[in-house]
Amino acid sequence: MPRPLRVAIVGAGPAGIYAADALLKSEVAAEPGVSIDLFERMPAPFGLIRYGVAPDHPRIKGIVTALHQVLDKPQIRLFGNVDYPNDISLDDLRAFYDAVIFSTGATADRELRIPGIDLDGSYGAADFVSWYDGHPDVPRTWPLEAEKVAVLGVGNVALDVARVLAKTADELLPTEIPPNVYDGLKANKAVEIHVFGRRGPAQAKFSPMELRELDHSPNIEVIVDPEDIDYYA
Ligand SMILES: Cc1cc2nc3c(=O)[nH]c(=O)nc-3n(C[C@H](O)[C@H](O)[C@H](O)COP(=O)(O)OP(=O)(O)OC[C@H]3O[C@@H](n4cnc5c(N)ncnc54)[C@H](O)[C@@H]3O)c2cc1C
Structure with a gap:
């Protein structure tokens, strides 16, 4: 019997979790099956839904319920506190997985090149x-x-x-x-x-x-x- 396809996903924000969901709904999930490991830099998943969406947007924050249901699937494991590439390299991932998906989002501000941007009181x-x-x-x-x-x-x-x-x-x-x-x-x-x-x-x-x-x-x-x-x- 062929073994399940092993997929690593780096970044457990909505993109990474929905990618996992899409894999579980794809043809490979039925045959040969799929096993997914999510590696997340933070101790907890959900990316900018947790750390970006404003607190007074409860409806948007509420998508964590749907994301949680995906993470509860037995084919998925979540490893928190794993920072790519410091804790795990691409060679490591290639050695143990058939495919690697990067869904690390855009967590930093884009540089704003205007005079005075570095003065005190100016923040991204x-x-x-x-x-x-x-x-x-x-x-x-x-x-x-x-x-x-x-x-x-x-x-x-x-x-x-x-x-x-x-x-x-x-x-x-x-x-x-x-x-x-x-x-x-x-x-x-x-x-x-x-x-x-x-x-x-x-x-x-x-x-x-x-x-x-x-x-x-x-x-x-x-x-x-x-x-x-x-x-x-
Ligand atoms: C301030 C703000 C407010 C927003 N408000 C809304 C809103 O109201 N409604 C809406 O629909 N959208 C909103 N968005 C957009 C929404 O949050 C993003 O579109 C969505 O989160 C992008 O999902 P993602 O999975 O691509 O990235 P992220 O949510 O950024 O997830 C990426 C994940 O990858 C992890 N990661 C990053 N680097 C590494 C690494 N090296 N190793 C391991 N893991 C790593 C991160 O910790 C994170 O968990 C907002 C965005 C921001 C910035």
Whole structure:
């Protein structure tokens, strides 16, 4: 009887786990069968769903339930605290597996080349997001001392950051923010948050849901000037 196909997947975020799920639903799962090992750098799986998605997005965070069901399948093993290539090399993987899938995501900020970017008080969103999502690699405290904050970029992450800064700590209390983040946000001094985009609102990349969510806060009133939505290519 042929042995099952052995597959290694590096990175247990949604891409890695859905890749495992797809393999289990493929023809090879029936014959000859498939056995999958997931190697994850962090102690726990789910990647940016755990450490990126904003805490006040419970519906998105909720996909961990579906991902968990995949990980519960007997053909899958998860090895946490395994950092490729420091703990396991490609040669190791090639020696023991028929195929290797890399799904390590994009965890670092892209370099922003503008004057002053290295000055004190300038941070990449990945670090701030990691802090409010309780990522174990970042410090437990964040200096929320600025009264005026500029957020550069108009994607969903920019709106996440602006929203977390604009909401009160108590509004986020029902979410899964850790106690150190609650305490940090309680001391947040920000009273003005400006989100800067290169072009006009019509070209902004965030989805309408992110903007609408700002309006759910009792402290925030969203006012849209129809003239701002004119499209300038
Ligand atoms: C701040 C932020 C907010 C977001 N909010 C939303 C949202 O509201 N809704 C939405 O749909 N999407 C959101 N996204 C996008 C979503 O999180 C990503 O599209 C999704 O997580 C990408 O999945 P992935 O598996 O490719 O990568 P990741 O989620 O990054 O997973 C990669 C995994 O690989 C692991 N890994 C990395 N390097 C190694 C290594 N060398 N060895 C072993 N393991 C490694 C990582 O620890 C991680 O667990 C957001 C993203 C960010 C950054």
